[in-house]
Amino acid sequence: MREQIAERIRVLHPQLVERRRDFHRHPELAFQEVRTSGIVAEWLQALGLEVRTGVAQTGVVATLRGAKPGPTVALRADMDALPIQDVKNCDYKSTVDGKMHACGHDAHTTMLLGAASVLAGLREELAGNVVFLFQPAEEGPGGAEPMIAEGALEGVDFILGQHMAPTMPAGMIGVCEGPAMAAPDEFKLVIKGVSGHGAYPHISVDAIPLTAQVITALQTIVSRTVDPLQSAVLSIGTINGGYGFNVIADRVELTGTVRTFDGLLREAIPQRMEAIIKGVTAAFGGSYELEYIYRYPPLINDAAACELVRRVGREVLGDDRVIDAPPSMGGEDFAYFLEKVPGCFYWLGCKHPQPVHEGYNLHHAGFDLDEEALFFGTQMLVEGTLAYLKEHRYQPQE
Secondary structure, eight states: OHHHHHHHHHHHHHHHHHHHHHHHHSOOOTTOOHHHHHHHHHHHHHTTOEEEEEETTTEEEEEEEOSEEEEEEEEEEEOOOBSOOOOOOSTTOOSSTTOBOOSSHHHHHHHHHHHHHHHHTTGGGOEEEEEEEEESOTTTTOSHHHHHHTTTTTTOOEEEEEEEETTSOTTOEEEOOEEEEOEEEEEEEEEEOBOEETTOGGGSBOHHHHHHHHHHHHHHIIIIISOTTSOEEEEEEEEEEOOOTTEEOSEEEEEEEEEESOHHHHHHHHHHHHHHHHHHHHHTTOEEEEEEEOOSOOEEEOHHHHHHHHHHHHHHTOGGGEEEOOOBSOOOTHHHHHHHSOEEEEEEEOOOSSOSSTTOOTTOTTOOOOTTHHHHHHHHHHHHHHHHHHHTOOOOOO
């Protein structure tokens, strides 16, 4: 059976490459995945699946019902692109200015279509069901939670997801048990002073040096108030302020992110931020506004699910092609699915043999991948599904 599945995917592979390149040429941002979801729905309908469209605006949910009773496995792919200009020079470069698939979601979608094709061909042998989740807006504001609210996980017993990893070669996977990805919270901060002429700083409150003091002080939260054995990140992403070379600014706007795994630390950091910002701004005669936004929860992989993925990976890819991946400070709204049902979200190697930049990674303007990864990713989704259904088949009543 395994050899037959591999052969079926190998035959399908050129079509998957073509489909992924088409998605790459036509990226769509969060909740705008109209073209992408239309292609997905058409593909799934042609396979004879039960297809729901318009889930969480642009999401697609399809169900494959096996010929025999059994549990239900969900497989998820995200479809959205990023607001980044594609700088590659290839025939499948993005055709949309300022938008590109820089995180591999085009490949995620393609591999799930491939898995649906293969599993649909095994319908008569399946003891259970498979739900295919094509999710919008993973990059924000998040499509997983509204999909769940609209019933995408009803009846699901187990879930798998995968993400491209350009730091590993194609044919490898990385699995992290337990806390695997951080909570990617966001903050918006306004530092307020008193404007004036650049020649008379003594009768103004300059928001720019005040902001510099605040930024420096905020860095002490992680370096001096967080246990060194815990993980946390506080990063300033944008700074905007000032009017002209001879004007003292009365306002500077900042945005940033805080990343944590621990729930208590996640709650404590915004309190520490507020205390620091309040003290520094007051000392210099300024004021502030702070908005702290809790985003996705930490992604926690189920131990048994991770063991299943490792075992399938060793059997399909080889013993030396499965590694224990370290936790990542990146965030993923797949975490919402894992709060509802056990599952595993793992890394899939896709390092391009000739990258545009040796240090490139996800969200790089030249992001590309080794398209052989489409074969291995499809194979892992299919074999992982079959392994779970086999190990959790229903026992007949005596």
